[in-house]
Amino acid sequence: MTEVKVAVLGGSGVGKSDCIYTKHLCLDGRQIHLEIYDPCSQPQQGKLSLTDELHWADGFIIVYDISDRASFAFAKALLYRIRESHLAVCKKMVESSIFLVGNKQDLCHMREVGWDEGQKLAIESKCQFCELSAAEHYQEVAAMFTKVLRNITSNFKVKEKRRPSGSKSMAKLINNVFGKRRKSV
Numbered sequence: 001m002t003e004v005k006v007a008v009l010g011g012s013g014v015g016k017s018d019c020i021y022t023k024h025l026c027l028d029g030r031q032i033h034l035e036i037y038d039p040c041s042q043p044q045q046g047k048l049s050l051t052d053e054l055h056w057a058d059g060f061i062i063v064y065d066i067s068d069r070a071s072f073a074f075a076k077a078l079l080y081r082i083r084e085s086h087l088a089v090c091k092k093m094v095e096s097s098i099f100l101v102g103n104k105q106d107l108c109h110m111r112e113v114g115w116d117e118g119q120k121l122a123i124e125s126k127c128q129f130c131e132l133s134a135a136e137h138y139q140e141v142a143a144m145f146t147k148v149l150r151n152i153t154s155n156f157k158v159k160e161k162r163r164p165s166g167s168k169s170m171a172k173l174i175n176n177v178f179g180k181r182r183k184s185v
Contacts, residue, residue, distance in 0.1 A: 004032055006145075007060050008060075037056065059148055059151070060097065062100050065102075079121070099127060100127050103133070105131050
């Protein structure tokens with residue numbers, strides 16, 4: 001069974017809840033144990049510390065409210081923090097593991113953040129983007145989570161295909177050049 005951990009991040013009032021959700025499901029014939037962590041991601045005293053979430057999660061959903069510019073600015077800061085953290089750890093961050101979501105599309109008459117602004121931020125941040133209304137269309141939320149899971153599990157497949165690194169790789173190379181090591185008599 002594949003274990004997938006997704007952190008849902010965003011400011012308060014963007015249409016997410018503070019909870020941990022666990023579910024077993026089957027996606028494309030693959031059994032998945034899904035954990036969704038939705039922390040209270042209010043910056044504490046102006047600090048944006050996501051250390052635990054950054055190390056825990058396989059993927060991130062960054063949510064902002066299209067009718068609240070401040071929530072968009074917070075989402076931008078979250079994206080920057082995630083990218084900064086992952087680039088410090090590895091040279092290339094897997095692009096599809098981060099999704100930017102503009103929520104409350106049902107409040108388009110109060111829109112403060114344009115669709116094109118969200119799309120532009122997603123392109124700059126090398127992540128996926130969508131707008132939806134969690135309040136009116138749960139199917140959109142389900143479809144978005146399905147897309148997130150497919151992207152994360154496809155990244156797992158890419159990771160599984162990588163060559164072993166370090167001493168295992170070197171041992172294989174030596175064995176290929178000089179043949180298998182024989183036992184001493």
